[in-house]
Amino acid sequence: MSFSLRTKKNILITIILLGGLAITLKATHWFYLEQGYQDTAERSKQQMTELVNFLDGSLSRYESIPHVLSTNPLLKNALLNQQDGKSIQKLNLYLEEIKHITESLDIYLVDALGVSIAASNWQKSYSFIGKDFSFRPYYQQAISGQLGRYYAVGTTSNKRGFYFSYPVYEQQSILGVIVVKLDITEIEQQSTGIARAGGYEFAITDPDNIIFLSSINHWRLRSLTPLDQSRQYAIHASKRYASRVINELTLSPLYDAGATDEHNLYAFSSLKGQFDYMETHKAMAKAGWSVHIMAPLTPIYQSLPLLMTLYGSLYLLLALAALFGYERRKNLLRIQQANDLLEQRVQARTQDLQASNRKLNETQDELIQAAKLTVIGNLSASINHEINQPLAAIRSYAQNTKTMISRNQTEMVTDNINTIISLTDRLAVIVGQFKSFTRKSQSRDSATDINQCIQDALTIIKPEIDKQGVELLYRANEISGQVWADNVRLQQVLVNLMSNAIVAMQRSAPKRLSLTLVLESQLCIKIQDTGSGVQESQMEKIFEPFFTTSDRQGLGLGLSISRRIIDSMQGSIRVSNAQTGGAIFEITLPVYSSNKASPDHASQGDSFNEQKHSS
CATH class of the missing domain: 3.30.565.10 (Histidine kinase-like ATPase, C-terminal domain)
Structure with missing residues (x-):
């Protein structure tokens, strides 16, 4: 019965300990995961501000160039005298020089019909001269009197670029559009360096949620949202990405472009495996971009097992310490009771033990005495022989003395008596020694x-x-x-x-x-x-x-x-x-x-x- 109760008690304690351990591990996992999400979100906000400021600063360097160039008379003369080869050639050289000065990718002049009449790459194999750019939104924005901004892959150069455009006026009428193409590869590299230093990845998407700038090559020119046939057709018709094929990124859950939350969790799949990120996005209205900060969650997930192990160990130590303290207190009470009972028993049995010790000592003495008597018993024959010799001599001398007395031989009687006395002393010594030896010590x-x-x-x-x-x-x-x-x-x-x-x-x-x-x-x-x-x-x-x-x-x-x-x-x-x-x-x-x-x-x-x- 007691074994069954003890077993049930141990099982109950084990269940309570394991339940508390599970709650501790779950609470630790939830708390530090949420704390990690909050820290990552705060850090992503700061990183987003830094990255957007860098991008705005990089683009703003080129934003005013088309406006300044539009005031140059060479552009008006070229637009008004398109058949004048000298004027066109002079403009080509001028645009080529400005390109090197501003470090632009290309600068070209488009007439009112959208056809390029002069370009900085006039002598390149992919020269823009004679190309129709009327389909480009940056032309359409500028021809309507606005500053045009647009990102696209060049249909002629097949290079990614960002386009700034501005109308060329003759009094109140628009003669054409001057276009400055910025190479975004350098901006992407610099942004990637900033991202690497901050420990995050980034992606910049167009209004169709297609990534055209990213710190990860695999993400570039891929869509965050699913691409159905109609979207594929619309993207192809816009020629924004020239002849390049746009594929979808594999992520879970599906990207929600309309989500109102600033921070969302996504798992991106690639050939190297699946990686979890916290996505933070912000719109760049002037550029028409959406900037996405992808903060990796792997460091948070990697630290969780160690933290859970630490807090689980602390819980077990505290629980075991509490259990030990409880058991120790109970054992102290039990020991106190046992000591009291033992003291009573000791007092009751002390007299018995003392009596037993006395009996043991007596038994030991009896055993030693028995051993001595055993030795004497073994030597009894020789002892008898040693005693019998003097006794026989005493008897002989006594008989001789009796005869000598009858014969009145007084002197010889005296000698016999002295001899008998000597023999008697010898017997006394022998018997005395044996008596002393056999006496109980x-x-x-x-x-x-x-x-x-x-x-x-x-x-x-x-x-x-x-x-x-x-x-x-x-x-x-x-x-x-x-x-x-x-x-x-x-x-x-x-x-x-x-x-x-x-x-x-x-x-x-x-x-x-x-x-x-x-x-x-x-x-x-x-x-x-x-x-x-x-x-x-x-x-x-x-x-x-x-x-x-x-x-x-x-x-x-x-x-x-x-x-x-x-x-x-x-x-x-x-x-x-x-x-x-x-x-x-x-x-x-x-x-x-x-x-x-x-x-x-x-x-x-x-x-x-x-x-x-x-x-």
């Missing part, structure tokens, strides 16, 4: 003479050494070394190690037990036998509880307990194999320093005392 450490401790241990183990016929070599430095230890438990370790060594040498020859005492920075006791040694695979296991390699019955606790005893004395015990065969057990203990004896002042000579015992 209280584990009270004190300054312990290591030599005396070893002698006491040898007293216990000596009967077994004699019984098994083991040669004992005991080496000790001539020092009074002391350690801080429990005397009885240290004896237990020594007796256990020597007993194990005797067992290991049952099938060995010779049988030799070496006991070496070395004092350096620490006190080291080495016990070496001539048995079979310890297998390498058993080196680590030999001190584990219940592990034994002996054929005798036992629990395998002797070495484990010995290690625990030595560890409690801040010492260490390790085992290795001698090169000549047999095992070496090394006990290392820290030296006890006192005012009376200190290892820093003790003699560390190389002389040894050797005691050899053999059966």
